[in-house]
Amino acid sequence: MSTLNAPRKRGKGKRLTDTERLQILGLFSAPVFANTAPSNRRVAKQYGVSESAIRALRLKETKIIERTNGKSKAQLDCTRRYATAAFPELETQLHAWLINMRRQKVSIPPNVVRHKAKSIANSFDPPLQFEASPGCLENYRRRSSVGITILHGEGGEVDKEDPELLAGLAVLSNIVATYPEHCVYNMDETELFYRTLPRKTLLAPDESPVSARGRKVPKDHVSLILCANSDGTHKIPITLVGKANEPLCVRGTSWPVHYFSQKKAWVDRE
Known part of the structure; x- marks a missing residue:
């Protein structure tokens, strides 16, 4: 052949x-x-x-x-392989923006970089025919030696192998099995940290992943209470718990959810 x-x-x-x-x-x-x-x-x-x-x-x-x-x-x-950028001026502006943001220790997740690249492309006259695809971002990273890392924060998980926990779950499972699904409800509490920055960020070429860590994590949050039955036929309206008695952002309007205040925005017995 x-x-x-x-x-x-x-x-x-x-x-x-x-x-x-x-x-x-x-x-x-x-x-x-x-x-x-x-x-x-x-x-x-x-x-x-x-x-x-x-x-x-x-x-x-x-x-x-x-x-x-x-x-x-x-x-x-x-840098082992070099390919010329299709839009060098766009890439120059994007790189300058990224370096400036990282000097201020701002987290820059990949989707933000793609959005910024598209914004720069539209600022040209006429706008550049540029698609800010994941592949374009990856090629830019390789050409410019831009790194990427996960910003590790505070964490801690429940020990799912704890014998006492497993025994309690077995008892609960037996009790729940005696009821029909539509009568079994599950209520869960979660916290929404509305000022938390993204954990994934791109790094400047001369920046070490270690230098991107150690920032204080904002703890501003509200608590949410979610509840529904097992077969999904009945969902209880969401309940929100915040610190303010009457937040300014919704003062004078009707709440789309049930709202309660607590000095630490926690769900307590009250």
């Missing part, structure tokens, strides 16, 4: 980082003595790549130096 028209496949050889590319170019551009310039073969063996890769690298010396100029060490160390 002919393979003349088959697409060319890249070999499984090593990909150099920009740091390694600059090191290699430095070996050829500044030898100690004129007659001590290393051979392509020797450098290829030293860095674990082919001689043709070294020759191609030397031919692109000017472009590589221009592309890497001004980049941080973190960017150079992790």
Whole structure:
């Protein structure tokens, strides 16, 4: 079967980082003595790549130096593959915005970056035909060496293997089984932290994941009481518990939910 028209496949050889590319170019551009310039073969063996890769690298010396100029060490160390942005001016503005936000320690989840990119695209005259897809964001991250991390907060879960808890659940299950589903109700309490920032954020190229942690988490919240029967045929209206006796945001209007006040916005016996 002919393979003349088959697409060319890249070999499984090593990909150099920009740091390694600059090191290699430095070996050829500044030898100690004129007659001590290393051979392509020797450098290829030293860095674990082919001689043709070294020759191609030397031919692109000017472009590589221009592309890497001004980049941080973190960017150079992790950039192995470079693709030109379809909208370089958009990407420049987006990157400047991201760096500014991270300097202020603002959490920037991926969906916010995509929304900002679309907003920048629409600010051009005429607007850019740009789709802020997840793939576009991922390509931008790779080109700009932008990291991503989960901001770990406070946490603690119930021990689901606790023997006492398991025994109590077994007793409760036996009692519930004696009633029809529409007569069995479940009430749950949850808290809505309405000032909490997103936990996932993008990081600037020279920013460590460790530096993105340790911020005080806002504790402003309200409590919600939710209740419905087992088969979903009857749902009790939501009850909300806040701190204020009469919040300003709804003063003079009718509440869409039942509202109660408590000094800590907790659900208590009262």
